[in-house]
Amino acid sequence: MPETVEIGLGREARRGYHLDEVALVPSRRTRGSSVVSTAWQIDAHTFELPLVAAPSDAVVSPGSAAEIERLGGLAVLNGEGLWARYEDPTEVLARIADPAGCTTAALQQIYAQPVSPELLGRRTAELQAAGVRVAVRLSPQKTVALSPEVLKAGVDLLVIQGTVISAEHVASEHAADDALNLKTFIADLDIPVIVGGVTNYQTALHLMRTGAAGVIVGYGAHSGSTTHSALGIDVPMATAIADAAAARRAYLDETGGRYVHLIAYGDITTGGDVAKALVCGADAVMLGEALAGASGAPGGGRYWDPTASHPRVPRSALIDLGLEPEDRPSLEEVLTGPTADPSGERNLFGSLRRVMAKCGYSSVKEFQKAELIVTGLR
Amino acid sequence: MPETVEIGLGREARRGYHLDEVALVPSRRTRGSSVVSTAWQIDAHTFELPLVAAPSDAVVSPGSAAEIERLGGLAVLNGEGLWARYEDPTEVLARIADPAGCTTAALQQIYAQPVSPELLGRRTAELQAAGVRVAVRLSPQKTVALSPEVLKAGVDLLVIQGTVISAEHVASEHAADDALNLKTFIADLDIPVIVGGVTNYQTALHLMRTGAAGVIVGYGAHSGSTTHSALGIDVPMATAIADAAAARRAYLDETGGRYVHLIAYGDITTGGDVAKALVCGADAVMLGEALAGASGAPGGGRYWDPTASHPRVPRSALIDLGLEPEDRPSLEEVLTGPTADPSGERNLFGSLRRVMAKCGYSSVKEFQKAELIVTGLR
Amino acid sequence: MPETVEIGLGREARRGYHLDEVALVPSRRTRGSSVVSTAWQIDAHTFELPLVAAPSDAVVSPGSAAEIERLGGLAVLNGEGLWARYEDPTEVLARIADPAGCTTAALQQIYAQPVSPELLGRRTAELQAAGVRVAVRLSPQKTVALSPEVLKAGVDLLVIQGTVISAEHVASEHAADDALNLKTFIADLDIPVIVGGVTNYQTALHLMRTGAAGVIVGYGAHSGSTTHSALGIDVPMATAIADAAAARRAYLDETGGRYVHLIAYGDITTGGDVAKALVCGADAVMLGEALAGASGAPGGGRYWDPTASHPRVPRSALIDLGLEPEDRPSLEEVLTGPTADPSGERNLFGSLRRVMAKCGYSSVKEFQKAELIVTGLR
Amino acid sequence: MPETVEIGLGREARRGYHLDEVALVPSRRTRGSSVVSTAWQIDAHTFELPLVAAPSDAVVSPGSAAEIERLGGLAVLNGEGLWARYEDPTEVLARIADPAGCTTAALQQIYAQPVSPELLGRRTAELQAAGVRVAVRLSPQKTVALSPEVLKAGVDLLVIQGTVISAEHVASEHAADDALNLKTFIADLDIPVIVGGVTNYQTALHLMRTGAAGVIVGYGAHSGSTTHSALGIDVPMATAIADAAAARRAYLDETGGRYVHLIAYGDITTGGDVAKALVCGADAVMLGEALAGASGAPGGGRYWDPTASHPRVPRSALIDLGLEPEDRPSLEEVLTGPTADPSGERNLFGSLRRVMAKCGYSSVKEFQKAELIVTGLR
Structure with missing residues (x-):
């Protein structure tokens, strides 16, 4: 049973844990780094790193997508971002x-x-x-309208992603005909679809049942996010990932073996965060802010996500990452190192490899069994 | 049973939760914002927004009351504030x-x-x-003396409000004759009365039994409040609202259907706070500091509540909200947007509508069933 | 049973609560301030305020003692302080x-x-x-040597106080003859003795059995204290007071009615802290830092306690309270008001009277029954 | 049973406690400081202080080792540090x-x-x-290669230490022949071996079974550590020490009396931290940062540990301790005082002696029985 408290008479609430409230506990034999694999395979696609670059215009451009692929990860272009709005986004990127x-x-x-x-x-x-x-990301609202062009042009993976998504959306009555039916939509496609974000067991399970190859957990909370103050929604990621992993187990059982990948998105900025997200049950991590400071990222030292430009209720700030151009690391330093920065924010996957070794696991899937401890904050 | 701890041998205390210790968890189908209603009806009065503007001279003047009504809320004039003390408060407002x-x-x-x-x-x-x-607010101490003039002039709702109120007040022996008997007082009126603040189940239930149409939960804690340090009283609002909601259910049952409205007052400054207060069980929120920074508020960029001017034990500071005149938003931007401010402090009810949609509820009453999670602080 | 956690395998520890982790919950009828009494009687001595001024040279001098008495409290002169070391401490006080x-x-x-x-x-x-x-304070180590002069000169109350005291001290073998036997010492006196500090049930009970009229709970933790970092000792005052109150009940029972007063000393700087200490079970509070900023205090705007000058292991800093001479309040403003300072640090006992009224209690002894809630920190 | 929480459905985690979440509670008779002994004996070696100086080039040089021995502690030279890399490290120490x-x-x-x-x-x-x-420290990876020279030259204690160590390390296949088998290695030696660090019961027990005389608990977390962010590993020291103490008890039982010493390493910077580590179950403490600020330490006012210079994933920062040369205390002031610094960071073992006296214990081994309380943070 999950841990619940009674916040008032007759009103219960679960206690949820953020990633920074948990830590790893090495508790078995150690292992050499060189016998560790960080590889991730989803559908027919294999990646050296369990990494999905977030569909933020600050992170993924056609140029950075190629570099991220070279380094071993999967980049997702925002299908409703600047590259789909401007013939040449150079000038608006410079303004930002x-x-x-x-x-x-x-x-x-x-x-x-x-x-x-x-x-x-x-x-x-x-x-x-x-x-x-x-890989291209579309919002649930625009998937019906925009997916034909994307599919026609040839896409390897489709990402259908909103802040919060559900398997069954109730639109206004007039718009009902255009509403996306995820289940039939996915069934008609012959490419893998990743959907999200979800924040709890039930929605994760429902989305798995739509036929998705992967489910995104979380909405990408970052240092400039204000979703918790603007909407009151907050996702304690350790809990959300573990809950979604329980849904994955339930779905595995009910389908007799269909494995849906979990991609953790939110509050992940260091190698330690990557490791903790995987140990909580994720198969890969989606990174936005963590990559935006790299010289190879298109954001020019800033980070913003799709909620930052919402016309009525913007839900995150445009962040200045505070790095002078000459201090920006390469994407390679951020992802696979080496680095001379001890903050934990660089060589994210070199760090992952090292902690997997110290905990004694040789694959990401095995690493999900590592021991966690809840600690007071430092 | 509520969660209790033993703080010392034989001394128990409940654990109470502040609003910033809880968050919403979207956990069902989502819904379009356009099919969501934020309307609130108390007695014969209907409002577009579940909003009561607090009886602070920094927030409600005859002028701002009209604007708040236009935008869909209910403004409460402080019957013991500057407008009842000065023929023309313009000069003293300028001094403040x-x-x-x-x-x-x-x-x-x-x-x-x-x-x-x-x-x-x-x-x-x-x-x-x-x-x-x-709507006019009187303190319990002065209700007997001041209410006749207010009633004669024609008031739609009467608000009887002190920091902490009880159904049965023990005055000094000499003053006993003037003491307010809420039950007989309310019974004699033919307009709805809102009373408060309360902080717990028992007092909420007793006040409901006086015949009040609404009960205010909390004393309006804000960023300048010092009630917790001056008096040692602190109201964890998530718990207080949930407890009062339990009293509302008990009273509904004992009366066979009389519904008393709960108005949450304290620690509510963002759209997320509004949403969380409602989910904890409130029917509407009373906002003070959250509105005081607006250009349409009379406080001129400052906020103070009635406790700030107490002659012997002032219990809150006069706060400068730190906004240059040209940066102050309109009351409309604060209440219903749109806004270009991502802090969550503007477009409070546009935010509410959006989070209701993401959680899949179409009315405030239904929204009270949304799921809450207790999280570590960010 | 007290709340215990297992910090490691086979190693249990109780959870203790600081005063700032608890708050008062008004939960019954309210009462007018004028029908509230804050009086305190110990042995034959009655005081308007449940106040003991701490034996710090920054707080109690012969001059300030008279003023504190006039305002309704009891001042304790440090028998091992400057007034017992210097014919005229004026010059050294000025240096400090x-x-x-x-x-x-x-x-x-x-x-x-x-x-x-x-x-x-x-x-x-x-x-x-x-x-x-x-009232004069002596350390346990020097009580045997110094008490004769004090008793001969005529003292009303004797305070025997160290950071931590026990009913049975094991001195070095050579010093054994001089060791203080509290039980026989107190039995031989015909004035009331207050002893402390204690931090737990067992020691409190043992000290009560020495015949003391009052027991001090805590060692006077203040904003400059470093006892928790230097020694690892920390006293969660809410828990320590409640535990000592349990010892008081046990001792009342075993003696068939002898009531020993509890004086809370530590982490009390505001009116709210005073109220919470009393509700946890104290009969009076001992205040040091809270009074040191007053113009009538001898410390000249600084605070230090006897541990600050320890020759080998000083365990608190000499604090500058940060008040310009012209901004220092009178002792009267600090103790009984009125005040125009909303911080809660002035009019401490006017605040107490007010919160007793709001909680519906008319005497300090009754007020010990008020309801407490454990809250997250603000 | 240890305290566990369910962080997500089906995913449990223990709650671990940092040293700053616990405090000592004096709860029995007190004792004079002069009847207290802080001595520590491991194998044939006796020390006045339960102190091991960490193998950091900022703390232990041949010169400071002699001074630490004189003051009563054991210094460990890093066998892979500057003194083993440079004929004369003076110049590189000056550069650092x-x-x-x-x-x-x-x-x-x-x-x-x-x-x-x-x-x-x-x-x-x-x-x-x-x-x-x-005493010389070697990493597990280099022990096979470097130990012969060290043993030949004559070493009193050998310390085999990595961030995280296990009794059975899985190296890469090619390197397998060089892998260290701790059990046979230790069995072949006739000097005591200290191994670590460990973070949990199981690994501690396994390492005890290798025949080690002492086990180091923790990896030396200090104010510049980034292991928690870079690797996600964090060691709540109170819990880790108590768990290792449980392993010591189990091993005592299974061997019919072989006592393995526990050396706590991490988050210990004050006298209070030293005391708490011992009370949690340690026999001695290993100190790095706490000693680095001394004028007698070779680091010149900086601190770094072996992880700070890792070529690919540095896991701690090079810290400037912020002391002007003229303000640096002597090693004697830091270890045994006296001091005029009230921070708790000097006279660490004078503080220990004092708190042992206040808690009524006369030896470190007895002091392990002192009472602990879990408190909210100050």
Whole structure:
């Protein structure tokens, strides 16, 4: 039974744990780093790193997608981002990165430019042509409208992602005909679909039943997120991942063996966070802010996610990561090192390999069995 | 059973939860924002927003009351505030808002001016004449003396409110004759009465039995409150609201259906706080500090509540909200947006509508069933 | 059973609560402030306030003792402080208060001056002659040597106090003959003795059995205390007071009615802290730092306690309270008000009277029954 | 049973406690400091203080080792540190201590110089010749290669220490022949071996079974540690020590009386931390950062441990302790006082003696029975 408290008479609530409330406890034989594998395979695709780069215009551009693939990860282009709104986003990216600062109001204006399905199709085709595996993210609201172009252009994985998603959405009555039925939509496709985010067992299980190959846990909380203050929604990621892993086990059982991948998204900025997310039950992590400071990221030292430009209720700030251009590490230093930065924010997957070794596990799937401890905050 | 701990041998205490210790967990189908209603109805009065503007002179003046009504909320004029003490409060409001600063001592002096029942009656009548629904707040100590003028002038709702109130107050022996008997007082009126604040189940139930239409939970803790340090009283609002909701259920049962509204007052400054207060069981929220920074609020960028000017034991500071005049949002931006501020402190009810949709509820009453989680602090 | 956790396999520890982890919950009828009494009676002595001024040279001098008596409290002169070491402490007090700062090393040097029993006797007699009730504090180590002069000069209450005290001290073998046997010592006296500090049930009970009229709970933790870092000892005062109150009940029972007073000493700086200490079970509070900022206190805007000048292991810092001379309140403002300071640090006992009224209690003894809640920190 | 929580459905985790979450509770008769002994005996070696100076080049040089021995402790030279890499480390130590700052990158470069077994042997012999008891630390990876020279030169204790160690390490297949078999290695030696660090019961018990004389608990977390963020590993020391003490009891039982010493290493910077580590079950403490600020320490006002110079994943920062040369205390002031610094960071073992007296214990072994309380953080 989950841990519940009674916050008031007759009103119960579970206690949820953030990743920074848990830590790993090495408790068996150790292992050499060189006998550890961090590989991740989803559907027919294998990656050296259990990494999905988040569909933020600050992180994934056609250029950075190729570099992330080279380093072993999967990059997801935001199908409703700047590359689908502007023929050449260079100028608006420069405005956002302007050292004099860019406001949320300016961001709202920049993203007021409509999405062009034709442009989105073209981007997809260009990536395909460049030999990079292509993953594109669409919001549930626009999937019906935008997916045909993307599919036609050739996409390897489709990511259907909102802050919070459900298997059955109740739209307004007039819009009902356009509403996305995930189950039939996915059944009709012959490419793997990743859906999310989810925050609890029930929704995770329902989304697994739509036929998704992967489910994203969390909405990508980062240091500039205000979803907890604007909406009152907060996702204690250790708990959310563990709950979704329980849903994965239940679904494995009810299907006699269909394994749905969990991708943890939120509150992951260090190698230690990556390790803890995997030990809680994730198969891979989706990283946004953690990659945005790299010189190879298109954000120019800033990070923002799709909620930052919402026209009425923006739910995260545009963050300045505080790095001078000459201090920005390469994507390679951030992902696989080596590094001379002891903060834990670089060589994320070199760190992962090392902690897997210290805990005595040789694959990510085995590493999910490592021991956790709940600690007071440092 | 509520969660109790033994703080010392033979001494038990419950664990109470602040709103910032809980968060919402979307856990069912989602819903479009357009099919969500935030309406609130108490007695014969319907409001678009479940909002009561607090009886602070920094928030409610005859002018701002009209604007708050227009935007869908209910404003409560402090019947013992500046508008009942000064023929024209403009000058004293300017002194309080003086950029050079205003001290608690000056505030005490300003509020040393006696309340004029005649003036109070006149304010009430003016609002009535302007077509604004009129709610006036009186302290329990002065209700007997001041209510006749207010009632005569025509008031729509009467709010009887102290920091802490009880159904049965023991006054000094000499003053006993003037003591307010809430039960007979309310029974004699033909307008709805809202009373408070309460902090626990028992007092909430007793106040419901006085015939009140609504009960205020909490004493309006805000960023300048010092009640917890001056008096040792602190109200963990998530717990207090949930307890009062249990009292509401008990009273519903014992009366065979009389529904008393709960108005949460304290520690509510963001859209997320509004949502969490409602999910804990409130029917509406009373907002003070959250509205005081608006250009339409009379406080001129400062906030103070009635305890700030107490002549002997002031229990909150006069706060400067830190906004330059040109940066103050309109009351409309604060209440219903849109906004370009991602802090969660603006478009409070647009945020509410959105989170209700993400949690899959279409009315405030249903939204009280949403799932809560207790989280470590961010 | 107290709440225990297992910090490691086979190693249990209780959870203790600091005063700032608990709060009061008004939960019954309210009461007018004017029908509340804060009086305290110990042995034949009655005080308007349940206040003992701590034996710190920063707080109690012959002059401030008279003022504290006038305001309703009991002041304790440190029998091993400056007034017993220097014919005229004016100059050394000025050095400590020097705006250029005074170091712990200088404090150690100032207190290296030996205590003069003759001088101590003289101070006692002078206070006696001035009509002020005289209480003198001696350390357990020096009680045998110094008490004769104090008793001869005429003392009303004797306070035997160390950081931690026990009913049975094991001295070095050579010193054994001089060791204080509290039980026989107290039995031989005809004035009330207050002893402390204690931190737990067992020691409190043992000290009660020595015949003490009062027991001090805690060692006076204040904002400059480093006992928790230097010694690893920390006293969660809510728990310590409640435990000592349980010892008081046990001792009442075993003696068929002898009531020993509990004086809470530590972490009490606001009116709310005073109230919470009493509700946890104390009969009075001992205040040091809370009074030191007053213009009438001899410390000149600084606070230090006897542990600050320890020659080898100083266990608290000499604190500058940060008040310009013109901003220092009078002792009267600090104790009984009125005040224009909303911090809760002034009008401590006016605040107490008010919260007793709001909680519906008319005497301190009854107030010990008020309801407590454990809250997350603000 | 240890305290466990369910962080997610089907996923349990223990609650672990840091040293700063616990405190000592004096609860019996007190005792004079002069009748207290802090002595520690391991194998044939007796020390006045239960102190092991950590094998950090910032703390232990041949010179400081002699001074630490004189003051009553045991110093451990890092067998893979600067003294084994440079004929004369003076110049590189000066570069690290350069007031203009030294980077992690520079540290990585300095430590890229290979270890010379011959030089290491020479250092060992020199210390031996100077009459200082010699303890040398080797990493598990290099013990096979480096121990012959050290043993030949004459070492009193051998310390085999990595961040995390296990009794059975799985190296890469090719390296298998060189892998250290701790059990046979220790059995072949006729000097005591100390191994670590461990973080839990099981590993502690396994290491005890290798025949080690002492086991180090923890990896030396200090204010610059980033192991928790880089690797996700964090060791709540109160819990880890208590668990290892349970392993010691189990091993005592299974061997019919073989007592393995526990040396606590991490989060210990004050006298209070020393006391708490011992009460949790340690026999001695290993101190690094706590000693590095002393004028007698070779680090020149900085602290770094072996993980700070890791070539790919540095896991702690090079810390500037912020002390001007003239403000640095002597090692004697830090260890045995007296001091005029009230922070608790000096006279660490004078503080220990004092708290043992206040808690009424006369030896470290007895002191392990003292009472602990879990408190909210200050």
